[in-house]
Amino acid sequence: MIMRDVELIGIASGWGAPDPGCADGPRALRDAAPLVCVLPPRRGFSVLLQPQDEPGETSDLGQVAALARRLAETVSYSLLRQRFPVVIGGDHACAIGTWSGAHAALAQQQESLGLLWVDAHMDAHVPATSPSGALHGMPLACLLGEGDATLISVAGAAPKLLPERVCVIGVRSYEPGERELLQRLGVKVFYMEEIQRRGFAAVWREALEHVRAHSTVYGLTIDVDALDPRDAPGVGSPEPDGIAAVDLVAEVRALAADERLCALEIAEFNPHHDREDRTLRVVRELICAVTGKDEHDR
Ligand SMILES: [Mn+2]
Incomplete structure (x- = not known):
């Protein structure tokens, strides 16, 4: 099992999504029965980041960038103290902060960061290709160094991730522009169709081996909408025919022994x-x- 202390970090922001309801995710989790596997009863998040401005006071981009900088500092500090950060969103724009912070801490330790990105979507839009302009559709592109200058330079110069160190798993809804970006950069994408054909365990193993082969340490980001909506209906952008929750939980459990x-x-x-x-x-x-x-x- 993970020997480091787990640090639970909440980010109560829906500024990156058209439906801001996932801002209430961390509090819903905190207010449910205590998470005794991680935390003593009634101890909440170590850090719960919230937007500092009311809607309308600043732009979505200003809010998301400010939160990303605070989250990056929090995650970086946690890693430098040898903790294991568990970040709970919030919309997936939080990935900009989480993995920029992880990259900053790991670069100091001469480590290279890989990332498994589990998602129904690609999250690889840049402002020019995004039909909605929603920032939660852009975090992977930002981390790869593509997109808005403010977001790609959170916690250091872009890029935070190299394409060969990333795999996206579970994709079944995307626009042509983001697919072209990931293809051009050479990011490996495992579509849901392939998971249905080969089985989740086989695809997961291949993705994991790919990320491990190209990095010294790696992270895992899970967009809950990657899961089948029958298992996880509580998301802003549900897509049918997703990953079975029991399959993903089993693979995550197997990772607990991996110090990397x-x-x-x-x-x-x-x-x-x-x-x-x-x-x-x-x-x-x-x-x-x-x-x-x-x-x-x-
Ligand atoms: Mn996502």
């Missing part, structure tokens, strides 16, 4: 769309799985 896994991020949990706390339960299971413990262990 440096951080976990779970984004886009929107409690307002949840049904019977299904999504809440999956998020809790994923957090406990990465610690190698059960929900009820102490």
Whole structure:
């Protein structure tokens, strides 16, 4: 199991998404039964970052960039103290902060950062290709050094990720522009169709081996919408026919023994769309799985 202390970091922001409801994800998780696998009863997040301005006071981009800088500092500090950060979004624009911060800390230690990106979408738009302009559709492009100058330079110069160190898994909804970007850069994408054909475990193993072969340490970012909406309906952009929650939880549990896994991020949990706390339960299971413990262990 993970031997480092787990540090739970919440980011209560929906500024990157058209539906801001996932800002309430961290609080919904905190207010549910205590996460005894990670935290003593009633201890909440180590850090819960919230937007400092009211809607309308600044631009979405200003808010997202300011939060990304604070999150990057928090994650970087956590890693430099040998902790294992678990970031709970918030919309997936939080990935800009999480992995820019991880990159900054790891570069100081002469480590190279890889990333497994589990998502129904590619999150690889730049402003020119995005039909909606929503920033939660852009974090992977930003981390690869493509897009808005403010966002790509959070916590240091771009790029934070090299294309060969990244795999995207579970994709089934995207626009041509972002597909072209990932193809041009050479990022490996495992579509849902391939997962259905070969099985999740086989595809996961290949993606993991690819990321491990090209980096010294790696992170895992999970957009909850990668999962099948029957298992995880509490998201802003549901897409049918996704990954079975039980499959992903099993693979995350297997990673708990890997010292090269440096951080976990779970984004886009929107409690307002949840049904019977299904999504809440999956998020809790994923957090406990990465610690190698059960929900009820102490
Ligand atoms: Mn996403």
